[in-house]
Amino acid sequence: MNFIQTGFLIGSATVAIPLIIHLLNRWQVRRVELGTMRFLNEVIRDGAQRRRIRRWLLLLTRMALVALLACLFARPFLPGRSQRDGDHLQIVLIDRSASMGMPGNSGRVIDDALTAAADGVAEYGEGATVLWAWFDGQVEPLPASTTRPTVPRALDGDTNYQAAVEWARDRIGAFPESLAEVMIVTDLQQSGLAMAPSASESLGFSDNVPVRIVDVGRAAANNLAITQFAPLQTRLDTKTASRFGATLFNFGNLPQEEVPMVVSASNGTRQVRLKKSISVPSGQAEDVQFDLGNLDAGLWQVTASIDVADDLAADNRRLTAVQVAQPLNLLVIDGGAAEDGSNSASYYLAAALGRQSSPPSSIEGDAARESAPPSRFAVEVLFLEDQSMSSLDGHQYPLVVVSDAGALSAQLIADLESYVSGGGRLLVFAGDAVDTATLDAWNQSKLVPGTLRLPQPSGVTPFRIKTLATRTEMLSPFADPQHGDLTRLAFRKLLPVSVADQTKVLARFDGDRPAMTRQPVGQGSVVWFLSSADSSWSNWTTNPLYLPLVQQMAGDLLNLTGEGPIRFRRIGEPLDFERPSRLVVTQAALNPASPPIAEPVFEHAGFEQQPHALYVINGSSRESDPTRMEASALANHFGLNLADATNRPQSQSVATRKPNELWPWLAAAACVLLIGEFALANRTVS
Known part of the structure; x- marks a missing residue:
């Protein structure tokens, strides 16, 4: 005997309650000897034995009733098996890859495929459950009410037989009591196996399920x-x-x-x-x-x-x-004067932003200069001691770099806040000029990553960058220490900050101190490097990592890192942006017997402009190869059992598990015990 709700069996412990009450009632009896009662002793002695038996029966009845109620809520059942005629399930997968657009007998090859699929479904009559689906790089199931699909006009996808076979396997698992058959209608393009390196054993496809492979391809093709x-x-x-x-x-x-x-x-x-x-x-x-x-x-x-x-x-x-x-125009703000030369806070920044990485060492002289990529940035330095800053225009300067956060006035900080809120990008470096008055002005703006405090010296041991958010496109090139180990950089001072909730910490010094942060402000974004951009707080300006790190910070703010503004995708690859017009439903949200809804993917070749990037979508070159294979090669690759006249399901019996629940009997027994308890309780005197 098994139980459906085993948790209710814990309630059987309550059988001790009647026993405890019974014992307590016995202890409360007080024996008093009365002389006038001695003539009744003989009568009482005669009924004492019968009352003792009834009391024990009443106790057992109550205990059994409590245990029976706990067992009743647990819903016991006896497993059994029954025989019934099996339901027929037919899974029809039609290839809709680009090669199915070749000329066929009645239009395109896919038209021939749909006709062949309809003829195969008609053999089962109206009693079978038919699940239709298209497949190319992925499987697109059709609604359960589909009787004959409509041929798609555009065929751009790549053939992926493994996706089709896995989908059919999962659908069969959702109908374990049905007599299933799979029909795959395809042109048997050999390149479709390139996406299926797995061994047939790993697919777990049942040997008892016959698979019909209908070949509608052309014997030869010119392409x-x-x-x-x-x-x-x-x-x-x-x-x-x-x-x-x-x-x-x-x-x-x-x-x-x-x-x-x-x-x-x-x-x-x-x-x-x-x-x-x-x-x-x-x-x-x-x-x-x-x-x-x-x-x-x-x-x-x-x-x-x-x-x-x-x-x-x-x-x-x-x-x-x-x-x-x-080259993009960048404005670097320096609190000093142009005559400071290499001693200015902006000297190293302007040099790093105005240069690109060196060409390969095998190219020398004029050839090296000609092969070097053009500079991404045109750097303009504004020295505040020499001139005042006019209004900032996000179109003229898509990025503003502050070489020393302490050199800015409160009015200039307010102007930068308006610039960033309107969509500008701001890169800020801490510096020697930071004092209490400047920190108050920064902390009153929205540009800070939290609450800034006065600079903190390192002491004997310099600060070093210990952790990086390497999943960000800005710092992902530094994830491999062989390409650039930022932990080697040493800093003598840093600008402490209590990070706000909306701020993301991209890098940290030892002691979990923020080293680099990023936060959105309005339509723009701000990145802080919480040490100096020059050699006043460190010697990192002489390190080979200075140029690539500064370039990465500026490039990431301008969407030039990672894939950049142009992203190349293949048909069948998943969308990496949200398409509001399309509803995505996961398999878990569906009835297990219903076909899952396909995840959104790039479906057709073309250009797709998104706010953050232009997507270029092409098909795979594998689909261009018209080389064909035999149906037996496809079946052997996945371990499929090809259907024939001997193994196709006709009319068979299916053995199914049928639980025989016992709760009606237990309920009847509880009623009998309850009646017995009332009878015994009325006739039993304590």
């Missing part, structure tokens, strides 16, 4: 594809010619002669086009370059396309993007 297309330079400016490289591969059996290829670039206001004719032998690749000349500053969307009548049109176009930019 010329653009497999790669990208700019030849990682960073462009208006003085550098924009060159792009493309790779074409001929997957067909015939050579392609004089194929027109066009590369077009657009920044929204201007368009540049260049056309060439390309010949590609059969089974070979051909590389070609396009020089679009000098482009205007801005973000350019670039498309390469070939005009050829082959079987697969999805790979005749490929996209990329490039940012052509002049």
Whole structure:
């Protein structure tokens, strides 16, 4: 016997309550000898034995009643098995990858696939449960009410057979009592196994489930594809010619002669086009370059396309993007004068921000200077002793750097607060000029990471950076000590701060003291480095890590770190931003018997502009290869049991577990005991 709610068995301990009450009642009896009662002793002695028996029966009845109630709430049952006719479950997976867009017998290959799937479903009649789903790089289940899906117009995804097989396995697990069969309708493209390196044993697909693989592919295909297309330079400016490289591969059996290829670039206001004719032998690749000349500053969307009548049109176009930019104007505020020269607080900052990393050591002389990437920043230094600062414009100066936080007046701090609130970016370094009056002005603004206090000296042992938030794009290059060990930097002073809730600490000195912080202010952002930018508080300006760290801080504030403003994605990869028009429901929120809703992914090739970046979406070059395989190769790869006339489910019996609950009997027994308890209680005298 088993129990459904075993926790209620704890209540059986209450059987001790009737026993305790019984014993207490016995102890409360007081024996008094009365002379007038001696004539009744014989009568009382005759009934004492019967009363003692009734009292013990009453006690046992009450204890049994309490135990029975606890057992009743625990819901005991006897496990059993019963036989019934099994329900038929058919899972239909139709390939909708890009190769299914090739010409077929009745339109496209996917049209043939839908016809073949409908014919297979019709064999079961109306009594079967049919689960429809499309698959390419992921599986998209269709509503349970679907009787015949509508063929999608755009086919851009990559084939991933492992995703389809795993989804079918999970659906079968949700219907353990059904007689299941899986039907996969596909063109048997061999490249679909490239996404499935797992061994068949790890999939856990049942050997008892027959799998029908319906081949609707073409015996031969002729395809010329653009497999790669990208700019030849990682960073462009208006003085550098924009060159792009493309790779074409001929997957067909015939050579392609004089194929027109066009590369077009657009920044929204201007368009540049260049056309060439390309010949590609059969089974070979051909590389070609396009020089679009000098482009205007801005973000350019670039498309390469070939005009050829082959079987697969999805790979005749490929996209990329490039940012052509002049150096960004940065304003560095220095509290001193220009005549201070190398002694000024801004000297090292201006030098670091105005330079790029050195070119490879194998390139020397003029060649090194020509190959070096253009500078990202144009640095302008404002010396407050020489001139006053006019109004700050976020378009003119997207980033302002304060070389010494103590050199700013209260009015200038207020101006910076307005600048940042409107969308500007601010990088602040502490310095020797910090005093009580300046700290009060900073603490009254929204620009501080918390509450600033007077500078704190290190003593004999210098402060060192101990921990980094390496998941941030700003400091992720320093996660590997071999690429840059920031713990080697030594600082003699720091600016203590009690960090506010909205502030994120990016780096910490030893003793858990904040070293670098970042917090949002209005539409802008502020980064504090809580030591000096020059050599007044440390010797880190002579360390090779000074330049890359300062460049990373400035670049991250301007969205130039990590992937930057251009991000490349493949069809089928998950979205890394929220798309409000799409509702995402997780598997846990659904009925286990209902197909899960697919997670949002990039579905089609193209450009997608988001507030923080431009996304360039392309398909995988694997889908361009039309090489096919046998159905047995697909089945053997995943350990599938191919369906035939002998193993297809027809009419079988299914053994199911059926719990036989005992609560009705226990309830009846409780009623009988309750009646017995009333009867005994009325006839029992203490």
